[in-house]
Amino acid sequence: MGLRETKKQQTRTAIADAALELFLEHGFAQVTVADVARRAGVSTNTVFNYFSTKEDLFFDRQAEAEGHLAALVRDRAPGTCPVEVVRDSLLAALQRNEPMLGLHPGAVRFWQVIHDSPALRAREREIGERAEAALAVALAEHAPTTAMTSSSSDLPMPAFLAGAVAGTHRAVLREIQRRVMSGEPAAHARDAVAPAALRAFNLLCLGLHADAREETPQRRRSPRQPGP
Numbered sequence: 001m002g003l004r005e006t007k008k009q010q011t012r013t014a015i016a017d018a019a020l021e022l023f024l025e026h027g028f029a030q031v032t033v034a035d036v037a038r039r040a041g042v043s044t045n046t047v048f049n050y051f052s053t054k055e056d057l058f059f060d061r062q063a064e065a066e067g068h069l070a071a072l073v074r075d076r077a078p079g080t081c082p083v084e085v086v087r088d089s090l091l092a093a094l095q096r097n098e099p100m101l102g103l104h105p106g107a108v109r110f111w112q113v114i115h116d117s118p119a120l121r122a123r124e125r126e127i128g129e130r131a132e133a134a135l136a137v138a139l140a141e142h143a144p145t146t147a148m149t150s151s152s153s154d155l156p157m158p159a160f161l162a163g164a165v166a167g168t169h170r171a172v173l174r175e176i177q178r179r180v181m182s183g184e185p186a187a188h189a190r191d192a193v194a195p196a197a198l199r200a201f202n203l204l205c206l207g208l209h210a211d212a213r214e215e216t217p218q219r220r221r222s223p224r225q226p227g228p
Helices: 003-026 033-040 044-050 054-058 062-074 082-095 107-115 118-141 157-181 186-208
Strands: none
Touching: 003 033, 003 044, 003 054, 003 107, 033 044, 033 054, 054 118, 062 082, 062 118, 062 157, 082 157, 082 186, 107 118, 107 157, 118 157, 157 186
16 A cells, blocks of 8 residues: 555544544534544545545444455355355454454443434444345355255345345344343353354354255145145
C-alpha cells in the first residue's frame, strides 16, 4: 500500500473511531455527521467522501462482515466441506475471544445502541441478507462434491445451504449477545455456546453429505404404499 492509500486508510479509521465514540456516548439518533466531523477534526464533506451514510459510520466494517463467510468458502482447500470451514473458523474465533463476536467489555453498550435504533437494526438485517447472498454465490461457484451437487440442477440448493449455514452462524452470535447482555460473563457465554455451535454445524454437515437418494419421495414411501 502506497503512502497516499495509507493516509486515506488512516483518515477513514480516525473518522470511524470518532463516530463510534460519539454513538456509544450519546446514542445513534442523537449524533449528527457534523458532530462526527468535529470530533475527527475534518470537514463534513470529508466524512461523506469516506462514508455514504450515517449508518456506514457505525458499521464501518460492513463489507468485511458481508464477505466473510463467502471468502471462507471460496478460499477453502480442495475437497474441504464448506460447513466445516465455517464451523472451524467460528470456533477458533470463540477460542481466541475475537472482539467481533462481542466477547469484550464494550460489547453490551455497542449492542444496546443497535437495539435502540430502528435504522441500525434495519442495516444489521441488510448485512445479514447480503452475507447470505454472497455465501450462496460462493457455494454455487465452489460447490462441494456431495448430495447437493448430485441433486436436480433445478433446485436452488446453494441458496438452501447458504441459508442454513448463515442462519446458524447468526444464531450463535445472537445467543452470545443474549447471554452477555443478560449479565453472563463473556467466558461463561463462550464456553456454553461453543459446544452447541459445534453440534449444530455438525448436523448441517451430516445432512449435506447424506446420500441424496435417501431423501427422495420414492425412498421415503413404504414399498407397499401405492403411488399417487
